[in-house]
Amino acid sequence: MNSINPGKLLLSKWTAAHPQHREKHFMVTELFRDEEGVVLEIELQAVLTKRSQRLSWQTLKNSDTWILGWN
Numbered sequence: 001m002n003s004i005n006p007g008k009l010l011l012s013k014w015t016a017a018h019p020q021h022r023e024k025h026f027m028v029t030e031l032f033r034d035e036e037g038v039v040l041e042i043e044l045q046a047v048l049t050k051r052s053q054r055l056s057w058q059t060l061k062n063s064d065t066w067i068l069g070w071n
Contacts (some may be wrong), residue, residue: 006039
């Protein structure tokens with residue numbers, strides 16, 4: 001399980017543990033917060049294809065799916 005500070009996720013780099021469609025490296029490009037400033041979701045962009053997906057930041061805690069940094 002990856003230990004994450006959600007406030008510091010912006011521009012962080014991630015590697016998919018099981019790449020699909022040649023998308024292996026990703027970067028967090030945006031944080032979505034509630035009215036109190038608490039991070040709820042992130043936008044994760046594939047470096048190769050520029051495809052973006054919006055997902056819960058807690059998804060990155062799963063070390064079976066995501067590896068911190070670009071490996």
